[in-house]
Amino acid sequence: MKKILAFGLASLLIFTSCKPAKNDTETKIDALLSRMTLEEKIGQMNQSSSYGSIEDMRMMIKKGEVGSILNEIDPDRINALQHVAVEESRLGIPLLIARDVIHGFKTIFPIPLGQAATFDPFVVEKSARIAAIEASSVGIRWTFAPMIDIARDPRWGRIAEGCGEDPYLTSVMGAAMVKGFQGDSMNLPTSIAACAKHFVGYGAVEGGRDYNSTFIPEHLLRNVYLPPFEAAVKAGVATFMTSFNDNNGVPSTGNSFILKEVLRKEWHFDGFVVSDWNSVGEMVNHGFAADYKDAARIAANAGVDMEMVSATYMKYLPELVKEGKVKEAVINDAVRNILRIKYRLGLFDHPYVDVNRKSIMYTQEHLECAKRISEESVILLKDDKHVLPLKSSVHTIAIVGPMADAPYEQMGTWAFDGDSAHTVTPLEAIREVYGNQVKVLYEPGLAYSRDKNLQGIVKAVTVASQADVILAFVGEEAILSGEAHCLADLNLQGAQSQLIAALAKTGKPVVTIVMAGRPLTIGKEVDESAAVLYSFHPGTMGGPAIADLLFGKAVPSGKTPVTFPKMVGQIPIYYAHHRIGRPATRNETLIDRIPLYAGQTSLGCTSFYMDAGFDPLFPFGYGLSYTTFKFSNIKLSATQLKKGDMLTVTFDLKNTGSYGGTEVAQLYVQDKVGSVTRPVKELKRFKRVNLLPGEKKTVVFELPVSELAFYNMNEEKMVEPGDFGLWVADDSQNGKELPFKVKF
């Protein structure tokens, strides 16, 4: 008997000692949860917008009915509301204050699409860090960023907010933003919780029309749309936000497959999930919920921990729990997730913001970082006559166009708190920095990007005719991209195209600088311009950045994070398209050269547009410099690899021109044969390489064979043996293919 008892005691000891001890935070959460009423628990799951009356808000907080507030940015009001939560409510649980700090708080950096164009995760992380420092200084401790929706349709206005079309680039940039926002430790006063959004597939809305349905098969979801979110989890992201769209008929806000199966079971995410604005309630509009009570039931059971503003949780969860339609265990899990992030942020220890802290908005350091990232974000699309950088022989320049001096528009979409009074425009920067070396003439020609009034163009042409070089600033007002701002036509708005054409007719070289929230179909303007720079709304310091690039103090290094279509009819168009049975040969006969009475099959049968061909205007990863670079001596560590191997790719990169510059070396791979069709190429590595004129560096990419894995039709992620192709190049279309094999 004694032996049995001893054995039982021993195994109990082993069991308890093997069971991981609850860490301090989990113990605190359990203790607090055990003291909470059901109503108080549900209060934590409720996020309110501060747009209402502050008195009503105080009452709700005091009753424990609010867990988070968004859109309050006044530090005194934030402290006052926090005081009610911490000192006057029964349990003193601090509020989590949230705001859309998407690409800067006060100092505004380029829109995320522009940040992606830098292919520089270091500077992107730095800009997110600065955004967190500025936002946290007023009491904001949670931002709804990074937006990491893969977008391959520039008709969709929200392409501006993400990092473009490629899963690898978006994964790297999204992780950098998470680290920048959350800092070295989330409980530091300048750290803010990041939010991976919008989970998931939002960028695939049918027709590029916002909030529309998406139809993404699971293995495409797993191979293209999920990877950036998994990368954000690996980077430690604190929260997720569900997306407005339904995928294959299931709204994300009610989708337990993505919220439980993938996010919790596969990725072991332990933060919390917030709905998007009213997306719980909108499941009634989707026809997926019968009424708001049903919507609350569906969202809570699917795994949405916190509801943004639609308040169906507050209203219906108590009765749903009493009716047994939502188990209290579901509520407890949601509240645990929320409390866990509040503890990690240190809110229980430091709930208040120091209102006496010296303002750190727009400091020199912040503005310098903003200028650097803006410089790196600008893409040189054309300069075949080497008009740029502007030469000393240029004595008079004419600055023309509605975007030359548009401080508000230059900040781009989702720049809620940026102050356009701090924006430095290209006109201001050129006058200030270069006005002593060139004569600067200025005539906008058009008052704003949509302006159709042709009167101003005559004046602009008259002024431009007096210059040696014309700088034409065109593009999009900020309102023309971002949420709900979709376009069916991507040509330049208003009379901007007529303006460029009129300027080109002067015979003077036209340098066109586009500031926009998306790629635009600017093929005609590119043909009419001697040079083209493209800037995805560059933010506060866009002017000084563009000025230094124009005059050669800086050299363009940006690369296209999205494919530029020739015509909107080519969309969706992206480099990593799948292999097909009848690929374009790029030698097709286009519409103006088709002979009369051509026979049905006389043109051949391949996949292209008769009026646009197959190729885009500019491919993914494309961007020029004032200098030239040469890739050579590309070597693979092996041409036969097996599971667990590392493929090491070394190559030389030389600056063969006369300017110092930066090339973004890119590594692409193609899986030649798969159990499902595979993309023609996939970006697997990239690196910015700075080189002085004549300088050569040897660069190394390391690629584990495991990163060749993909999800097959059975949703198994695996590397399939066989032949592969590899390219090291300066964009997604160039380079020489090098073969290698994977053998098991």
Ligand code: GLC
């Ligand atoms: C918006 C957006 C989301 C944003 C949220 C709060 O509708 O979809 O990206 O974070 O509401 O402003």
